[in-house]
Amino acid sequence: MSKWVLKGLQTGIKTTSYPDREEAASGVSPGLPGGRKEAGNEARLVIARCPTRALTQAGQQIEVDYRLCIHCFRCLRGVPSAVDWNSGYEWAASMVTCNHTIHRLGNAFGRSLHIRFVDGGACGACISEIEQMNKPYYNMHRLGFFITPTPREADVLLVAGPVTDHMRLPIQKAFAAMPTPKRVLAIGACALSGGIFGPSFTSEAGVPKLIPVDVGVPGCPPPPLAILHGLLLAVSRKPSASLKFPGSIDGGENS
Amino acid sequence: MERPLSDTDKLKSLSEEIALRWLDQVRVNLDLQNGLCRMECEASVLADVCSWLFSKLGYSFASLVVEEEPAEWSLWYIFYGDLEDGQIHILHRMSKTQATVPSISHFVHAADWHEREAEDLFGLVFEEHPRLGDFVLHEEWPEGVNPMRADFDALKPYVHREIHPDWRPARIVRAPGVFMMPIGPIYSDFAESAHFLLETVGEDVIRTIPRFFYKYRGVEKIAEGRTVEEVLLLAERFSGTSAFSHSTAFCQVVEEISGVEVPSRAMALRRLFAELERLRHHVGAVAGICGSTALAVAASQAGILEEEILRLSCTLTGHRYLFGLNLPGGLSMDFRDETIKNLSATIDDLVKKLDELKEMLRFSSSFLDRLEEVGTISRESAVSYGMVGPIARASGIARDLRKVLPYAGYEAVDFTVPTEQEGDGYARLRVLFGEVAQSARIIRQAASSLPPGPVISQLPTLTSGSALGWVEAPRGAAFQWVRLGEDGRVVRYRLTPPSFTNWHGFHLAAEDFAFQDFPIIMATFGLSNAESDR
Numbered sequence: 183m184s185k186w187v188l189k190g191l192q193t194g195i196k197t198t199s200y201p202d203r204e205e206a207a208s209g210v211s212p213g214l215p216g217g218r219k220e221a222g223n224e225a226r227l228v229i230a231r232c233p234t235r236a237l238t239q240a241g242q243q244i245e246v247d248y249r250l251c252i253h254c255f256r257c258l259r260g261v262p263s264a265v266d267w268n269s270g271y272e273w274a275a276s277m278v279t280c281n282h283t284i285h286r287l288g289n290a291f292g293r294s295l296h297i298r299f300v301d302g303g304a305c306g307a308c309i310s311e312i313e314q315m316n317k318p319y320y321n322m323h324r325l326g327f328f329i330t331p332t333p334r335e336a337d338v339l340l341v342a343g344p345v346t347d348h349m350r351l352p353i354q355k356a357f358a359a360m361p362t363p364k365r366v367l368a369i370g371a372c373a374l375s376g377g378i379f380g381p382s383f384t385s386e387a388g389v390p391k392l393i394p395v396d397v398g399v400p401g402c403p404p405p406p407l408a409i410l411h412g413l414l415l416a417v418s419r420k421p422s423a424s425l426k427f428p429g430s431i432d433g434g435e436n437s
Numbered sequence: 438m439e440r441p442l443s444d445t446d447k448l449k450s451l452s453e454e455i456a457l458r459w460l461d462q463v464r465v466n467l468d469l470q471n472g473l474c475r476m477e478c479e480a481s482v483l484a485d486v487c488s489w490l491f492s493k494l495g496y497s498f499a500s501l502v503v504e505e506e507p508a509e510w511s512l513w514y515i516f517y518g519d520l521e522d523g524q525i526h527i528l529h530r531m532s533k534t535q536a537t538v539p540s541i542s543h544f545v546h547a548a549d550w551h552e553r554e555a556e557d558l559f560g561l562v563f564e565e566h567p568r569l570g571d572f573v574l575h576e577e578w579p580e581g582v583n584p585m586r587a588d589f590d591a592l593k594p595y596v597h598r599e600i601h602p603d604w605r606p607a608r609i610v611r612a613p614g615v616f617m618m619p620i621g622p623i624y625s626d627f628a629e630s631a632h633f634l635l636e637t638v639g640e641d642v643i644r645t646i647p648r649f650f651y652k653y654r655g656v657e658k659i660a661e662g663r664t665v666e667e668v669l670l671l672a673e674r675f676s677g678t679s680a681f682s683h684s685t686a687f688c689q690v691v692e693e694i695s696g697v698e699v700p701s702r703a704m705a706l707r708r709l710f711a712e713l714e715r716l717r718h719h720v721g722a723v724a725g726i727c728g729s730t731a732l733a734v735a736a737s738q739a740g741i742l743e744e745e746i747l748r749l750s751c752t753l754t755g756h757r758y759l760f761g762l763n764l765p766g767g768l769s770m771d772f773r774d775e776t777i778k779n780l781s782a783t784i785d786d787l788v789k790k791l792d793e794l795k796e797m798l799r800f801s802s803s804f805l806d807r808l809e810e811v812g813t814i815s816r817e818s819a820v821s822y823g824m825v826g827p828i829a830r831a832s833g834i835a836r837d838l839r840k841v842l843p844y845a846g847y848e849a850v851d852f853t854v855p856t857e858q859e860g861d862g863y864a865r866l867r868v869l870f871g872e873v874a875q876s877a878r879i880i881r882q883a884a885s886s887l888p889p890g891p892v893i894s895q896l897p898t899l900t901s902g903s904a905l906g907w908v909e910a911p912r913g914a915a916f917q918w919v920r921l922g923e924d925g926r927v928v929r930y931r932l933t934p935p936s937f938t939n940w941h942g943f944h945l946a947a948e949d950f951a952f953q954d955f956p957i958i959m960a961t962f963g964l965s966n967a968e969s970d971r
Contacts, residue, residue: 186734209748212756255761259769300623301630303652306967307677307758313627317740329626348651352622378670383595384655
């Protein structure tokens with residue numbers, strides 16, 4: 183076994199320094215449309231290309247509903263005047279369903295948060311990104327975040343996917359089995375709005391329709407750093423994102 | 438999707454033999470240019486013809502496509518063989534008043550799940566099929582609700598009902614001391630939603646009964662009536678970890694129907710990114726296998742490489758899972774020749790690290806002990822269940838769509854198909870490592886000789902038509918059938934992903950094993966429920 187120990191030591195530390203410092207490596211986030219742009223005839227063309235109606239015209243600007251954006255890049259590529267592209271990753275926002283001051287998990291959870299992941303019909307990309315958080319580059323253990331096999335031990339429920347008809351009951355049961363105080367994170371466009379799958383005969387069109395959601399993380403899929411931001415937001419170690427979307431609390435306020 | 442002309446002789450003699458055997462009952466129509474044999478078959482001989490193709494001639498079963506027309510049902514049974522065998526599409530038509538079809542799954546076991554699915558979603562009855570009933574739609578759905586039928590409104594939210602308190606899952610093993618251990622649908626750390634009933638006497642598990650479709654999103658149904666641009670999003674996002682492969686298959690169908698020629702530069706880039714996706718998937722699968730045996734350092738090493746490929750994908754294309762790159766007609770963006778050339782060095786470095794990992798694993802006896810002779814699938818079973826991809830190749834079946842039905846210019850690429858014979862967990866791991874090396878080879882070839890020119894062709898106005906598209910996705914052969922209406926919108930979308938095909942045979946690997954091997958069998962299968970459930 184010593185060869186494995188040696189191999190581990192030789193590899194050195196790969197882990198990101200986020201949240202202490204910004205992650206500067208390339209390829210950690212697909213980015214989101216910024217949308218702040220002079221709206222004219224060309225803007226109308228860009229808006230018409232959005233397949234999920236995430237882009238809307240508001241006065242002289244293009245606004246983005248981040249719950250709906252699925253990074254199809256149709257407002258960026260192949261158009262004469264593309265939207266601004268926001269390449270960050272701190273996208274998580276508190277949702278209005280939670281009352282802020284009471285609902286924040288306090289310092290007691292700051293260094294020991296137990297997480298149960300539930301798949302509500304996710305395509306696999308969200309699940310893969312959540313898995314990455316447990317791998318060396320993101321290593322969420324260093325922040326005191328742990329995955330637990332049972333909802334009975336979980337403080338936070340991470341839900342991805344549009345909530346399929348068959349997963350409705352299991353998600354409700356998992357939420358009910360969690361001890362209070364408990365928080366729910368909706369991960370990805372599907373979990374926030376149903377994405378391209380819902381509403382339909384098999385899809386509930388998002389977690390907020392079923393159980394109260396405290397933190398929403400937009401993206402398709404949200405990169406691991408965005409999900410980490412969501413967890414840090416849930417334990418008041420990071421402020422809410424500056425981007426807003428229907429159902430989210432105005433961004434910017436501090437913990 | 439043109440095919441070499443050498444195939445034609447074999448298809449011609451095949452059609453002659455069919456005409457001899459089933460005179461008047463089978464009408465054959467040869468499309469030699471596409472290496473395709475279409476035939477219309479009557480109910481009385483349907484099972485005979487399918488059985489003959491599958492058992493005697495060694496054709497593989499690809500898919501069953503059910504199409505509903507105003508007055509009749511059309512059922513397409515699709516088979517494919519080796520390079521010279523081509524494809525066979527068998528059409529069986531019947532009037533709407535009659536909803537019974539002879540079952541072929543007694544002879545072609547690979548069609549078993551296809552028939553169960555069609556029974557559940559279309560309400561067709563497959564005569565003499567031993568196990569029809571709750572499959573895609575679980576027990577709380579009332580009988581007689583058939584969501585794939587034209588008169589079912591896909592957008593109307595379905596009213597959820599409670600399960601009857603007396604309902605119990607079916608048991609197979611009946612012996613003293615046997616009990617059922619349920620796993621799922623919420624289990625393990627990051628597992629997808631699926632349910633497994635382990636029939637056990639304690640430590641030893643006798644049989645596993647899987648229950649899937651917890652993630653059924655009705656992709657085939659909600660695609661109906663949508664434009665090609667909208668369905669492309671579904672093709673890409675129904676299985677996010679193999680998005681590029683499935684979107685390629687969809688784009689190829691649209692290109693086939695519209696007759697558009699894809700620029701050679703786009704074809705080379707499609708091969709390059711399809712192999713990059715395979716590389717990422719296989720590295721992730723290796724990480725999963727190492728993790729399932731609790732070999733933490735090896736899992737971390739593979740995890741590091743997986744994240745590096747994700748970052749590389751994002752740096753190149755803007756998206757970590759290659760979303761938004763494929764378009765019917767080509768790609769949504771071009772790359773600088775230099776960027777692509779430099780890719781070879783990055784890939785070489787990656788393969789070197791993977792080789793080191795492979796060598797270290799090869800000499801870790803405690804690791805091998807957990808993989809060898811675990812979850813074994815015999816060659817006979819793999820053929821009978823029509824298994825595909827790395828799992829089939831670990832059981833000695835070398836059929837790879839990139840070789841037998843070449844697409845996107847794969848016929849001109851120099852690569853081999855790694856196969857193993859044992860069919861156990863270790864054989865599957867070796868196939869993954871072997872395929873990684875071949876993918877790197879394909880990437881290097883595409884990168885070193887990238888043709889100049891545009892990356893996209895203008896798509897003409899779409900009109901009605903139908904075609905079959907296919908791709909060798911990371912998990913195996915994937916087929917997509919698309920029919921477009923007069924207005925260019927999708928009328929029927931049929932997805933046969935590799936996970937659907939391979940989950941069918943999963944129970945073979947999960948028989949008579951010790952309970953602690955369950956996660957290892959799961960990991961060496963490396964299948965996706967998102968891809969299977971659709």
